[in-house]
Amino acid sequence: MCSNMVRCLGDGNTSLQKLATSIVFFFCLSDVSCNSVEQKIYVELNNTVPCVRLLNATHQIGCQSSISGDTGVIHVLESEADLEWPLSKGPNPPYMVLLESSLFTRSIMMKMKNESNRVAGVAVVVPNTSPPEFSPHTTCPNENTGVYSDNYGPNLAHCNTTVWNPRGNGLSYEEFDFPVFSLKEDNETEFIKQCYLDHNRAVNGSAPQYPLCAMQLFSHMHAVTNTPTCMRRNDINFSINPEMVCDPLGDYNVWGSIRPYNDTVFGHKENESVVIAAARLDSRAFFWEVSTGAEGSVSGFVTLLAAAQALREVTHEAPPTRNILFAFFQGETFDYIGSSRMVYDMENGKFVIDLDNIHSVLEIGQVKNLVNNLQSSTAGLSFLLVEPNVSQPLPPSSLQRFLRAQPIPGIVLADHESAFNNRYYESFYDNAANLNLTYPSDLSPEEQLEFVTDTAKSLTDVATVVARALYKQAGGNESLVNNIKADPKIVTQMLYGFLVSSNNSWFQAVMAPELKNILKPSPPEYYVGVAMSSTPTRLVQYLLANLTGAATNLTQSQCQKPDELPNESRQMYSYLWVQGIVPPNSTERDSFCVRASVRLTKAVSPAFELGEYASKDYSTWTESRWKFIKARIFLVASRDLEMLTLGVGVAVLFTSLLVTYFISTKADVLFSSTREPASAAY
């Protein structure tokens, strides 16, 4: 309010502006920025997402700006041929190139990378509808940390047989030394384009006139070169507050089991045989944090959660011979951080079981389109499982890390026979629309939560098959297999919560009270990050606990200290206090204590535990730190006007110095009427 008005009125330079200035100075100190002149100049862009710098053992990838931001004259690119203007023809370099998403291609970005002294930065406008296909990831994901290498299956390594992600253009793994930001298609972007049309268009082939519309992007990254360099710089102990420059990527893996394990007894367990069911939790995109990974990861772990829930009853009635361990790995996108850490822990006796305890592994990969084949199988389900040719390598999957350590029988369930079907692998377009998650338009959010979509039905079928397969694999009673059915309601609620809006009533009911702030009206971000507190990990932990555990009668204080009770033990189970639902006629939640054998284990790459920052065996990915990231637009004046101002200023200063000196030395001559007439005229 105050700032708006002052802007309208603070134009003159006398008492008006002085008055206004004094007001804003004295009384607006606690308000938002009330600096009226600043508001005449700069427009801050609030809905931008930067691309940040990531480093590994040998390279740095991502984008960097200079420490005081990069300023460039805005140019809206119309086609690839129009690149001539910013790269060679334009008279006012450097340029800030604004791209529509259809022009965000490898060839255009590479051309700008090569002429980067004329390109100050790039802004990409991300539309609401997805292009036909786009994947900024590499064609061969995680090619150096899987099980195939030059020593083992060299004809299968490095995608020599099957190129998994043929649509990948590898942009996420390129290094740019200018900032790249993404803008949404909203009013701010319209304003930017209007500013460009008003000021920056060349009229009839002549150069555009000053003042020109310009954009400034700040995304200065502190880390350089590679991980060993930045970790070494983290350790410099000169000052009391050491400046960290990068952090290793990582979070927590979530695991749960049918029969609980004592959390303090590690290493090999005699006569213990475990079937592991695995899925991955994370994904990434070109820009920082805006990853949705619907087909890439959400389809997989939602199916696994539904299978875990389907197995709950039958494993209580007739427990199978072998234990089943559900594992959700974080950080798999970045060279298998989570699974390599679990395998490392198993090899070194830091996990509750050992690699020798593993009977087999079943991993759920990308399962969106498993329902294509409508031939019904024996169980009355609508798809057919096909085993590919024996010379087909395994797709990028956590199973590869287990196989690297020890030969273990395993299956990866996926909807693609060779190359991925996913057209938006590891991109910001892999969202609910990619999974064909559509709701009728007249439903309220609560009704959408309950509505069973077709996607949910197909994933339920997959979950049923997985649950039955796991039960049989674990040596359960064959006659009970057909009773195992996954619940489509739970699947559709999970899909809604993970892909549309995480702040819904069901997620609120299963979460702890102190964690309810991580629920937002938008879907969660699946980037693994460095803060060790990513939302998907927490959600999956609490969901797995609610779906496989048991509700108890413990009070809140008992839930925090269950060891005082005779039958409860914190070593065997974890006790989580959850909010519960709101009963119809009251406002208080029915909170209760869930007892489940669900644990979190650290998912940070073993390279950082061992200090081998240049490791070739483990993931060495780190994310750079930065001070602030922002973007703004403004007009820039011509150099001539600036120099004119400076010239006039210097002239005024010198003239006033001369005139004042002259007058002050002759003052007694000039102002002498109060004295007696001068005795002599000099």
Next chain:
Amino acid sequence: MTAAVFFGCAFIAFGPAFSLFIFTIAKDPLRVIILIAGAFFWLVSLLLSSLVWFIATKATNAQDLTLQKNLLIFGSIFSVILQEVFRFAYYRLLRKANEGLAAISEEDGPPLSVREMAYVAGLGFGIMSGAFSMINTLSDSLGPGTVGMFGDSQYYFITSALMTLALTMLHTFWGVVFFEGCERKRWWVIAVVLCVHLMVFSLSLLNPFYVGSILPVYAIMLLMAVWAFFSSGGSLHNITLLWTCRKSNTETSS
């Protein structure tokens, strides 16, 4: 708009005040004290008038923009009047102080004449007024952007600096004329100064029509300069004396 504009505008706005300060005020500590006290008086007048304006705005509807603009104009007029009142108050204070200074000074008579005090007081008002006008704008001129995104003129910084320069000099001249008028008990002088101040304020309302605001203000500044020159003891005779003095100096030396 970068360092070039920052220094250019700073020199334009504060160059003459700065040169006046180093050549005429800096050597005499008494003058420095009177300068700073004058600046303080101006500051207090602005504070009180802005208090009035602030209460007025808080008591009325904040969304009604024309009402707020009218309130601001009213507040500014009140501020102009209050500045002149404080100038008069400062005059009275200095007169009283002068007697005390005369008593303790080593020379015969007061160490500063009323004319010198008038000039210093006026300059104090002018410097503080210029600072409040310009510092805010100057700090924004350091960044890479310039004014104009929302339709303002791109010459905003230069014209701000020029207006600040004019206002600083005007306050100096008004100080001289005002004190002289009070000394000679010519009360109409006070009324004229007040009117000219109000006229300059209303001309500034014409911004951004800079031709209509800056040129008349500079014309008024020249007229006030002439009046201040004559009322502080100058005369045409002195100027011709200066001229012939220089001529004879060059004649005798050559």
